[in-house]
Amino acid sequence: MNLVSIRIITARLEELVKFYEQVTGITAVHYTPDFAEVKTPTTTLAIGSTKTLVFFGGDEVAKPAQNSSVIIEFKSEDVEQDYIRLENYLQNNIVQKPTTMPWGNKSFLFRDPDGNLVNLFTPVTAEAIAKFNAQN
Template sequence: MMFASTRLVVNDIKAVVGFYELVTGLSATWLAPVFAEIVTPSATLAIGSTETVALFKEGSAEPASNRTAILEFRVEDVDVEFERLKDKVEVVHEPKMLPWGNRSAQFRDPEGTIVALFMHATDAAKARFAGR
């Protein structure tokens, strides 16, 4: 089995896609007016408007309701990325060290999902993720 993507169901697909294009520096691929993907080397972030919920089961997903998942993007230098983004998006926290050896900053996308940018900062964290 291979983990392929995470999908967000959103009210304002243009705003959310624009946010992730800004954060990742990647252009979205629009597969339909109600569905886009940001493809990274390790996984895909799929973004669907609320109209896509009806394709599965009405009421099965609710936009702007996430309070548990954090989307994480590994970057080369979290401080550089923070400086690039801090005046353009909502900041949750500035770069700081986490107990497991990562340096991380967090933001919120236009519908409230937390987005973390992180880098492995300690030798132990770098060794744990070598080859991934």
């Protein structure tokens, strides 16, 4: 089994799509006015409007802008450069400037327009680099 995508349900589809295009540098694919995907080489970030909930059983299935337990993570070639590139764009949404974590990744944390926590990280220790090289 493979993880294929993570989907965010939002009441602000276009704002969130533009945000993730800016952060990733990847142009989203719009399949309908209510559904788009940001496709990376390893997985997809799907973004659906609240209107898509009808296909999953109704409005009570998921609530937009209420996540407090999931971190959306992107592996970056150079998280320091991403921080410099995004610092002004993110303004008050930065949670943590690039910091090396005990597991060997340098992480930059911020929130998207719906309040979801996003982590851009770069493996920096030999162990972390080896871990991600083995996964490719």
